[in-house]
Amino acid sequence: MKRFPLHIALGFWAIVTAFPLLWAVTSSVKSDTEILSSPWTVPERPRWENFGRAWNEASIGQYFLNSVIVVGGALFLTMLLGGIAAYTLARYRFPGNRFVYYLFVTSQFFPTFLALVPLFFTVEQMGLLGTKLGLILVYATFATPFTIFFLHAFFRTLPSAIAEAAFIDGCTHWGVFFRVMLPMARPGLVSVAIFNFLGLWNQYLLPLVLNPDPENYVLAQGLAALSTSQGYQSDWSGLFAGLTIAMLPVLLAYVCFQRYIQAGATAGAVK
């Protein structure tokens, strides 16, 4: 019982953390009137139809799909381009290697806000404003520096013996990368992919500026627009259902794969 105060402290923070989330999930099965009267009202009956309404009428389904396409596309692109660039920079000697490496990795430390205005016009002039392709390219480009930074270190630690053997067996440079080095780098790839996925899935600023067309909204952006934009019809329970749709899959995936995900999410800070 000596540990009791300790559990009070830990338990308190667990409640502080989880309670708002539980509240949102509970509110998602209430009616508008129940939500507006008091946070403690228990729903008379669970209103699952809120989810249908959120998914269809409030376009959460569309936003979810947009997010999947954009984040999926960007993740694939950044892993491919970032992975191969990191490998090349880590294991090939050529003039300018160090310059190119710094050119990539230093940009992580620049605030996105600084680039925002010219980036907007660059994307606009390329005719990519408000397109999924534009968002995919920008997302991928913004995720690449960290990908390179992280994987660069990883590729350096891999032994060269197998690669050399592969070269002698007649493997091309590409072959060595895809067939030998990439499989060996798998743990690093998983971590950085999780890190990138979380970062991109949760983006708000870039889509806010580069993705003005409501039809192409990504999930976070769409939910924020539903709660702040004027002129939309108000639908409280639908909004909470939307929040739940945005939160639950991610949290469930987290609970299932927590070790990987914690490792991936903290990848940036433990380097």
Added chain:
Amino acid sequence: MSSHEISRRSMLRAAAVLGLSVPTLAACVTAGGNAGQQSQGGDKSSTNPFGVKADAPLEVVVFKGAYGDDYVIAAEAVYKKQFGGSVIDHKGIQKVGDTLRPRFVAGNPPDVVNNTGAGRLDIAALTQSQQLENLDKLLDSPSWDDPNVKVRDTLLPGVIEDGTYDGSFVRFNYAYTAWGLWYSKPLFEKNGWMWPQTWPEMLELCEDIKKTGVAPWTYQGKFPEYMTDPLLVMAVHGGGMDLLKAIDNLQPNAWRHESVKAAAEAIAELSGKGYLMPGSEALSHTEAQAAWCQGKAAIIPSGSWLEAEQKSVTPAGFDMVMGAVPSLSSSSKLKTNAIHAASSEAYLVPSQGKNVQGGLEFLRMLFSRNAMKDFAKAVGTLPSVKGATEGITMSPALSSVAEAVKKAGDDTINYRHRIWYPTLTKAVDDAVAELVTRRITPAEWVDRVQKAADDLAKDTSIKKYERK
């Protein structure tokens, strides 16, 4: 941290060096070019005042938003009937600006544009670079319905002013929005409450409402501009159109007019007497309006879009209607029914379009009474010509708006400074939020707003406009 890692510090140092040295590398986003050509016009006549060439193709690009584009397509049918040989290229799109900006830059814009919605074109900027046709000739041409009446004389008050940039009329607005104070008609009838004409009557009414346990007012505290509106309307009620002009033209001490201060005092009084629903100052528009629809408050300021916005949460039989903002005193310079109204849904004719004459003629048809009636019926919104809603069935909300616009007549208040000077607008709204929560006094409010206006007037980097 493993030893072969590059340290954060050295990376940051490199970042700084890069940041300072690369500007010369930059390709420039500010560049642009111009080119274009136009078709020659045909012969002019009384039925073809602009001399449209019958076989010239016409390209119409409209924002397809809440109002749809069926009314435009209907007008295009009329145009095709008139000019048999013409082919019309119709596009209903979103994010008009993103689609058309490059075409303006390339000198290849369409002939008619409805520039509305998120991501629209910046009309002031287009006017400055002489990209938009001056529509004065359209205003002076005979109206489609009656050749003896000029287009100019068919319009509701303010439409021409709304469309005038730098002295030239370039933007022709199709829809008409009115602002006022909203209440549930049955609720008022049940309690025997009459809509007040003057502010003292409003305060009496609030006292009565409060007795029933309902908050007399609520407002969209998260967006304080909703409360700025009744304040400005009351100020102009007292000071007349001269005051409005003085404020819009940033004249020295315009905000120090006694009726501005009186209006600020009236607004502060609402909270001083406890007539505002507690917590309103932190509510978003949805939250405040939902509370109002639930009967927790009786009156809320808003514009004529409110009915549509509240559609899904309005209880049956709520029957919201709009009342005019009461005048502060009986010595008001304007009619007691004066309201704030403005037009929207901007139609433009680009100067570099290939068929400018056709664009003008098309707008003459689009702004006819029949086309407007179709629009009002289909979308439940007031169009910008007079009498367009006569003889059609309307919701209580829309008919109260139509009624209010009609009653106000020429005493329609439309302040321009809020469109011209967004920084002043923000300063005013921020100060209004402080005024309503009584963190500043009306006198302090006047000082703050006057200072913001003076600062703006002195700021040479901001282009100034003048209201004639």
Added chain:
Amino acid sequence: MSVLTRPVERAAAPAPPAPSQRRRLNRGYGFVIGALAPALVLHLIFIVSPYAQAFYLSLTDWNGVAGKANFVGFDNFARLAGDSLFLDAIKNNLLLLLLMPAATIGIGLFLATMIQRGGANGRSGVKGARFYEIVFFFPQMLSVAIVAVLWGFAYNPNNGLINGVLRAIGLDGLARSWLAEPGLALFAVMAVMIWSGVGFYMVLFSAAIDAIPKEIFEAALIDGSTGWTTFRRITLPLLRDNVQVAFVYLGMVALDAFALVQIMTVGPGGPDGSTEVMGLSLYRTAFEYGKFGYASAMGVALFFGTLVFALVALRGNKNRTELA
């Protein structure tokens, strides 16, 4: 850093037998170019060029109209110095920078120590440690935009969660219009930042404490150290690097704060500028007022703010490393 000069492969890596030495060399460079070009081209277009242009634009009065950017020298920066709203923003960002990272790190360290060293004998982890870690980490999984929407509702004065809890436990007197009172709004925003950040840093610190050899703690226990002394004398010094990294990362979050403020607050940025942050000023100036030159100047100011902060935060590291 030295490893960069000691690469594992060379451009002329061992290759298939047939081709000549020269050919192999070319193939190596061909691969390098092919491998780097796509990422590099995207990087130059969407990152290097925009960042570079931002510096140039900050010296112009550009309002978005093609071909009309006039060079105005440092006028925009002079104007910034007199822009009371932007000065409010700087003040608020600094206040966030001063309090938020410290509070987050403090709570995170406390919870991590509790979890790692709170076992029955003060040596091992507490029961249910894994459960706590999972729950604490939840907010890290959510988009900051979603966190903002959620807390915007939670702060609603009439039917929100916070006042609901206060009223339920009889503290009606403490119920407030959290986001509408100038003295409270920024702290309300800060609380959300702490709420969402603590779990992440707790996990980070927890892993670091776990990596400290158990013998060190054993020795301290034998010496009769109390929990607090152990923490101050052993845990904290050994976690210094982690704390510093956390401070840099949290500092960058504090200098941003855009999404929370833009979605949650009155105005946004209000009431009366009390939650204005630099990012919000920049966003509004650019995308609502169309003053892109002036907005770029704000971006440059934000950049130098971030740079100074990072250099100061990392300077400490250098001194200590040299001492060690």
